[in-house]
Amino acid sequence: MKHIIIAFIFTGILMSCNSSDKTKTTTEDSAEMESKEKNIAIESNRELKSITTDADLIATALMAAPEESRADSKVIGYNMKGEFVTLKEGTNEFIILADDPNKNGFSAACYHKDLEPFMARGRVLKAEGKSHQDIFEIREEEMKSGALKITTGATLHIYYGAKTDFDPKTSKVDGAQMRYVVYMPFATSESTGLPEAPIATNHPWIMNPGTHRAHIMISPLPEEHN
Known part of the structure; x- marks a missing residue:
């Protein structure tokens, strides 16, 4: 029992x-x-819309800048008429290059104002019909001669994606993500300890080592993978 x-x-x-x-x-x-x-x-x-006005260009471009700096950042780039203009005046240290509405995909870049002479020189050479390699070689010589300068550690924030539609409530471009470039002129793998190719999709590495365009590449994972 x-x-x-x-x-x-x-x-x-x-x-x-x-x-x-x-x-x-x-x-x-x-x-x-x-x-x-x-x-x-x-x-x-979410109600996405296409970029159809200069105001849309400004709103989406500002997403490339740190959130606390957007209101006072300067925005330049091609307007909807295809003219290269200042889309928005700014008072802080950042300049933002808006997306080119005549190109596929989306790409806006935010950088320190000290980089503007270097960036502007590239735009001028491109407008003259120079190839990517020509521009590289010309600026390489000008950097070595001191005609151009890049401040070590100056950072480029790139907001990019394959789509161009955006959410007008948040200004976020559908599927866009961030990538960062930290300029280290003439740095090498030996001087930084960084590999010359990424060992994983979100790991830093050094690109164009030993040249004026040597820079650390940092590509965070898309938000949906975080």
């Missing part, structure tokens, strides 16, 4: 544990499903 009672008690405990595990699993599954449903709802409620 004693053995039968013990068996009943043991069976009851097992049933209780199984019931508890099932309840816990059901609750976790329900919470996960609810979270997914919320994310889907948020995505479906």
Whole structure:
């Protein structure tokens, strides 16, 4: 009789544990499903629009700058008429090059104002019909001669993506992400300890080592992978 009672008690405990595990699993599954449903709802409620005005160009370009600096950053670039102009005046240390509406995809770049002579020189040479390699070689010589300068550590913030539609409420471009370039003129793998190729998709590495365009590349993972 004693053995039968013990068996009943043991069976009851097992049933209780199984019931508890099932309840816990059901609750976790329900919470996960609810979270997914919320994310889907948020995505479906987004109303994306195309970049059709200079105001759109400014709003999306500002996303390349640190959030606290956007209001006072200068924005330059091609307007909707195809003219290279100052789209927005600024008072802080940042200059932002807006997306070119006549090119596929999206790309806006924010950089320290001390980099503007270097950037402007590249634009002038490109307008003259110089090739990418020509521009590289000309600026290399001008950097070596002192005609051009890049401040070591000056950073370029790039906001880019394959799509151009954006959320007018947040100014975020659909699917766009950040990439960072830290200029280190004439630095090498030996002088920095960085590899010359990324060892993972979000690891820093040095590009164009030993040249005037030597820079540290940092490409964070897209938000959905974080």
